[in-house]
Structure formats: C-alpha cells, structure tokens
Amino acid sequence: MELFLYTALFSPLVGSLFAAFFGASKKTKIAGIVPSALLGISLISSFILLISVLTTKETVHVEMMTWMAAGDLYIPFGFVVDQVSVTMMMVVTLVSTVVHVYAIGYMDHDKGFNRFFSYLSAFVFSMMVLVMSDNFAGLFIGWEGVGLCSWLLIGFWYHKESATWAANEAFIMNRIADLGMLIGIFLVYWNTGTLQYEQAFAAMPSLEIDVLTWIGIFLFIGAMGKSAQFPLHTWLADAMEGPTPVSALIHAATMVTAGVYLVVRASPLYDLIPSVGLFIASLGAFVALFAASMALVNRDMKRVIAYSTLSQLGYMFAAAGLGAYWVALFHLMAHAFFKALLFLGAGNVMHAMDSELDPFKMGGLRKVMKGTFVMMTLASVALAGIFPLAGFFSKDLILEVAFVENHYIIYSVLLFTAGLTAFYSFRLVALIFHGEERYKLFGIHPHEAYKFMLIAMSPLLLLAIIAGSFKMTYFEMVTQLLPATEYHVHSSLTYWIMTIGTQLFVGLAILYAYKKYTSRDIKVPDGTSKMENSFGYKLLINQYYIPRFYEEYIVKAYRELSDIFWTKIDQKIVDATVDGIANVFYQTGERTRVMQSGNLSTMLKWMVAGTVTLLSLAVAFGLAARYSGEIKTFLSGLGV
Amino acid sequence: MEIGLNHYLVLSTILFAIGLVGVMRRKNLLMLFFATEILLNSVNISFAAISHYYGDLTGQMFAFFVIAIAASEVAVGLGLLIVWHKKHNNIDLDSMSTMRG
C-alpha cells in the first residue's frame, strides 16, 4: 500500500516538474497531457487506497524520512492515509484530474499553457501534502504551498493589473491568518511537546481548558483565512481574476476547504472546547447568509459562484462547529463535485461569450450550448439541495444537525439561506440560458466548448447526481475516526414536515427566480431602475462596503503609518546611522591619505611610529597585568 | 663595580636608538643600509649578553643566524642598489616615488 501512497503523492510533483521543463518554450500539448495522465495515476492510486481503507478498515501510515531532529523536537516527513485523508485525497485527485483535462481545452489559446500546467500540478502536490501529512508541520508546508500556488494562479495573467492585485490580496489575507495558524501550532508544540496528530490529540485532554481554547481559536484563525470566512472573506471573490479552471479547482473544490479539513482533523481538540465550536458554528451560519445575500445581486457570473462557495463553506463550518464533523466532510465532498462542475460550466459560457461575465448580457444560450446548459442546471439543482441530488443529502443533513442540537437560530438562518441559494443559483441559470438572446446586441457568436471538455466534466456531473447514495457507506467508513453521531429528528412527523417544507421552500425560490428572470422585460441594467437605486441593492452590490472600509481604514492608515516610519524612522535614524558609519571610514581615509605620499623616508618614520605605539601598548598591558590587584582595589574604592 | 646584564641591555638600547635615528634621518640608500647594520648589531649584543648571563647557548646561536641574514641582505641589497644606480644615476631615497598612491 505504501507504493500507492507514494504514487498518489508524488505523481503530481513529477507532472509539475515535467511541465516546468517546458516552461520557457512554446505551447506544447504534451505539457498538458502528461501532467493530466500522471494525475490520473494519482487518482487510481487514491482509489485503490480508498478501497483498501474501506475493506480492511486499516490505515496506512508511513514515515518517509526525518525532517528535523533537534533535542526533543522530532518532525518526520510522515504521511497517513486514514478515513479522513483518503476522502480528501479522492476529492482532490478526482477534481484535479477533471480540471486538468478540461484545462487542456480551456487554455488552448493561451500563451502560458505550459506554465499553467506546471502551477496547477504543483498545487495538487501541495494539497496532497496538506491532507496526507501526519503532523502539523507537514500540514503547514502544504498549507503554505497551496497558498503560493494560489497566488501564482490568481495572478496567472500577470499583465492584468487587477489580477496581480487580486493575487496579492489573497496572499496577504492568507498571511494574516497563517500567523494565527502558526501561533496555534506553536502552542500545540509548547503544551504537548509533539506535532504528530495522534500524540498531540492524545495529550490534549489533560491540558487546561484555557490553553485548549487558545489553541482552538488560533488554529481556527488559520482556517478562517484559507476558507475565506468573515472578516477575511474579501479575497475569494477577487480571486476570480484567475483562469476559470483555477477557480473550479482551488477556489471551489479543494484549497478553500482546507480550513474545514483542519477543523475536522482537529476534531478531538474541538470536542473538548464546545464554546469555540459554537462560535465556529455561529460564524459559519452568519457567513452562509452574508455571502448568499451578496450573491443575490452580483452581476459577475464567477463572483456569484464564488459567493455561493463562501456560503457553502459557512454551512460546513456550521456543521463542524456543532460537532458533526462527518457531516461537514460529507458536504465538503458533495460540494466539491457540483461546485467544480458549476465553475467549469461557467468557464464554457465565458469561452463562448468572449470572456463576457455579466449574465444580463447573455440569455437564451441553451439553444447553442445544450451540454453546458444541462450540466449547469443539474449542478444548480444539486447546489439548491433538491431530492435526489447530492446537495439534498449533505445540506439537509446540516439543517437537521442544527435542529437536533437545538440551535434554532442557526437552523433558521441556514434554512433561509437555503432559499437564497436556490434563488441566486437559478437567477444565474435563467439569465444565462433562458429568455431573450440579449448577446446579439453585442455582436457575440457563442459556440459550444470542445467535446472532450464536456466529457471530462461528466464524472463530476455523475457524482453530483449520485453522491448522496454513498451516504451510509461513507458514514460507516469515516466514523472509524470521527465521532459517530447520527442525527435523527425524533418524531418522524417533524422529520417529514421539515424535509418537505424545506423542499417546498427551495422549490418556490427556484420558481420565483425563473419567473422573474426569464421574462422578456429583462434588459441590461443601466443604473436607472428604481431597484438599482434602493439602499439594499447598493449595500449588497458594494459587498456591504466592506472592501471600501478595508481600503479606507486599514490600507490607507497602514500606508500613512508606513510613510511616517519611512520618512521619520528609516530615513532619519536607520539610514543616518548607516551613512554616519560609512562617513567615518570615508573621512578617515580622506584624512590619512596624506600618509601615502609615496616618500619612503616618510614611510619609515610612520613605521617607527607604529612600532612605538605597539611597544607602549605592550608596556601598558604589562604594567596592568602586573599591578592588576592594586588596580582592582583602586577601582572598587571608586565604586566601579 | 660589577657589570651586569642591564648594562649590556642599556648599551644595546642606545645603539638601537642610534640605528633608528639613522633609518629615519638618512636619505642616501647606502647610509640606510649602514643604519640597518647598526640595528642588527645592537640586537646581537643583547643576544650574546643574555646568553652569557643565562648560561645558555641559544642566544649565541640566534646572533649567529642574524649575522648570516645580515650578510645575505647586504648581498641582495647591494645588487639592487647597483641596478638602481645604473638606471637612475642616483641612490637618493626621495627620488623613489613609484609607490605614490
């Protein structure tokens, strides 16, 4: 099994290096095909590992080599394949393989084709390290690795000002959170003396509750950054500047869920501190609603899906915070499938529309893009949580968890958000695929994507439809490791009312969206309608003014502070000191150059003078050594 | 009146000072060589004296080697001096200014 583990882990790295080999040369198809094939191998290996874990219920744990060993500190490069990490491995490798194949078509006309695949495979490798590591240090390496690759890929079109800005924003936001994460890891080591998950979690119950709370909070700050939770959420929407396959892979299916993975991985810790868990759940519910509300009005197709991702991450955190770790992980998996599918579909639409992102300028595309239309509709249905697609099983479960745990506020917030989710998803579908063919006004001639791209997307479609049926198998597998709490509403009548009520609510939201946005009256908004000038709309379209708030009160203040430090401290103190030291040497040289007159006689005199100086020093030190006792008593008499 | 080691050391010191005066004062290269001979000899006296008062032959051995070095220095130095004189027709120290920085 070790062989499969190493294959799964290292074939993306090999693929990345292979593509990097062609980095500077012209676009070659092989630079895309080989990494994709290697990822396929990684996927097969992960699948074999999954089967093995399922059948034997044994985990694979290897220690590749020692990384650090100093004193009590011992950190190996260790990897573990257990029920949790194998789930993540399957999600990561499956979505990556699909996205890689898809990107061969999507990036077909891009100059940076080879570079793109190198970055993308490097990302997959980092993500695999993140999920497979058996200690916090390895997790952190992967954590930083995915951050780096995310930065590279958001800023992939580096000649675009907005892309580089978004890349930097994402990187810096993550850095802030990573500091919290790092402090959390330090605290874990400080208090338990080890970074290995097993030993660290085994040592935790004996720690004080305060210490555990701090560890939990700091680790969660790290998770907040990576998973873009409020107030560090702004980078995720801006990250849509990257190529669409990147959004599908990194900013929907894998990297952003790393925070959820961390909380699930640290479940023994969060079980001990239910108050932090409740905070996580509340924040998750808040973000779910908050992000969904912004998605309602946004006029950028990719941003709408990004907000939807944010909202779904909120659901996952709500589940994880309430202790339903397996539910969170299950929703993570299901969400990865349909959200990646949604993004890839959006990529097809973008391609067809010459990179146009405003859904109001589309409409009626179902006639030309049948395949994409079907896939995106089904993905949206899955996202909305309609029976029997994947979203129904995972999302309704989260609602049940909130209900069973008696957190009715969280429950109602999440329920309301489910309606919003359905509304904005179908607003998008309606605007893009139904109604008038508004794109004709702009002289665009849409066309369906390559066939192999659609075929590549089909596994995701299949999984988005049937993932729900794995629920019980999955539950049995993953609860070997995680707390096995089944959430059942006690009275079956309440259960049916809840389920059917939710379905009806969601269905009504969908119908309303269709009715509103398929009508012939829809025009491209020009900022004159009454709705657009209402306060609520402005608040939402400006993302609650949070980016502007950050710009005004944090970025500008920081810039001014930096200016002060630059002019006052750096220039007047640091620079002046350095210049002063340099000046001393310069002046000394200037003064003493007279000595170098070239006259040998003068030089001889200087030589004798030097001798005299050395001799006097010798005499002085000799005297000092001889009379050291007397000098000491004299000095102590002076009180030195 | 007993002549002790200190007498010899003082004598050696005086001769050394005379040598140093010569080194610093003279501008004629030949005279500079004479001055260095004086320096070497003053040191030889202290070596011999210390050797005598310690009852150890090492001092004399050092003096012996100093003489050997002085002899070879004279040989090479004079050779250089002659070459210089042939080229520039003087042996004045002030005329040597190729080391001006």
Add this chain to the structure above:
Amino acid sequence: MFEAIAFYLFAFLTISMFYIAVTTSQALYALSALAAGMIFISAFFFILGADFLGAVQIVVYSGAVMALYAFGMMFFDTTREIKEKQGNKAIVLGLSILSAILVGAIVAAPIVGNNIEALYPMVEGAGNTQEVGMVLFTKYLVPFEVAAVMLLVAMIAGIVLAGKKMDLSLTLMSEAEILMMKEEDKNKKALS
C-alpha cells in the same frame, strides 16, 4: 674591575663610531666608522666569553660585509657630498629615544623583577668554539643548512642583479670601442 673598564671603554667607542656613521655626510667616513664600530662590538663578545661569535663578527662584518660595501661604493660617486633634505629633527630624535626606552623597559623588566643574573651564573665554559659547534650541528643543524642555502641564494641574486654587462672589460677594450659604447649609451638615453 678590568671588565668594567673594558666595558665602558668599548661602549664609549662603539657609540661614538656609530654616531659618526649615522651623522656624517661623507660616505667614506661613514663606512670607516661603521667598520671600526663592528670591530669594537666584537670586543663585547670576547668579554662575554663568546669567542667564536666575536671571531665571526670580525670576519663576516669587518671582513666580508664592509669589503662588499667598499666595492659597492666604487660604483657610486662617493666624492660627491651627499645632500640630504632634513625634516623635523625633533620627531626623529623623539621617536628613536622613546622606542629605545620602551624596548629597554620591555627587555629589562622581567629580568630585573626576577633578579635573574644572580640565579643563573655562567657555569659551563659556553662560548668556546667546540661547544658552539656541538650545539650548532645537533640542535640547530636544519636552520644552519637553511642559512647556508639562503646565503647561496643571496650570492646568486647579487651576481645576477649587479653582474649585468660584466662580461665587458674596459681594460681589454680599445679606445675606439669604448667611445662607440658611450655613443650607444647616449643614444639609448636620448631615446628613452
């Protein structure tokens, strides 16, 4: 008593000879004074019982080195008064005296402090040629051989440096040849 008289006498003679050597403006005087001073120094070696060293001093310095200087001076214009531009005399004198005092202090300090001369009287008849030879050819054999090689190297260097064009002998040349050579030299100087 005899030793004291000899010491003071030779001390006075040595100092005055070296003083003349350092201060005179006549190269020939300086050479003669230096040679005399060397011989007087050998007297100290004899007083100190270092007979062999005294003999070497006379042979090497007064014999070989001074003869070498004398031959060297034949190349230079010794009759010409040497004009020397003098700098600040106070600096020269001050530096010399200061350094002399310091050297004296350093050398003498531990010996005076430990009163060594009484503790280590000259017991064996060190300084006689036999003992010097025994030490030189056992303990100091390697330095001795190195010194020999060094002298050889110095000799070759001296010959190479000073001996250019020495195959020309003015006494064996005819007047016309000497004139021609002088013309060539002039042309060379004019060119250069």
